[in-house]
Amino acid sequence: FEQIFNHVQANTESQFLIRASYLEVYQEEIRDLLRKNKTNKLELHERPDIGVYVKDLTSFVCKSIGEIERVMRVGNQNRIVGATDMNEHSSRSHAIFIITIEQQQLQQQQQQQ
Secondary structure (H helix, E strand, O other): OHHHHHHHHHOOOEEEEEEEEEEEEEOOEEEEOOOOOOOOOEOEEEEOOOEEEEOOOOOEEOOOHHHHHHHHHHHHHOOOEEOOOOOOOEEOOEEEEEEEEEEEEOOOOOOOO
16 A cells, blocks of 8 residues: 555656445355445446446545555455354455556646736
């Protein structure tokens, strides 16, 4: 996360929007780890202009390392875990943490008249 935010701070010619989402795939179902409703089941879709995406997946705008770490921590707390023979707190699911970065070039200010 540090590299992302260092790059954003160092680049003065662009404006950035950083969003984070977190999902879990468990028993062939997709769950949003950032939603309070833990029974929600999301669907995978595809569009020619943006590709594959998860419909209605929650995302949070993150403006600092602390904020993005907080999003990850909340998602980790919502994961499905259970004891196995090998690990007492094993996760029986696959989790995907998604960071979306949008960049927009800032316009050069026109010379003063």
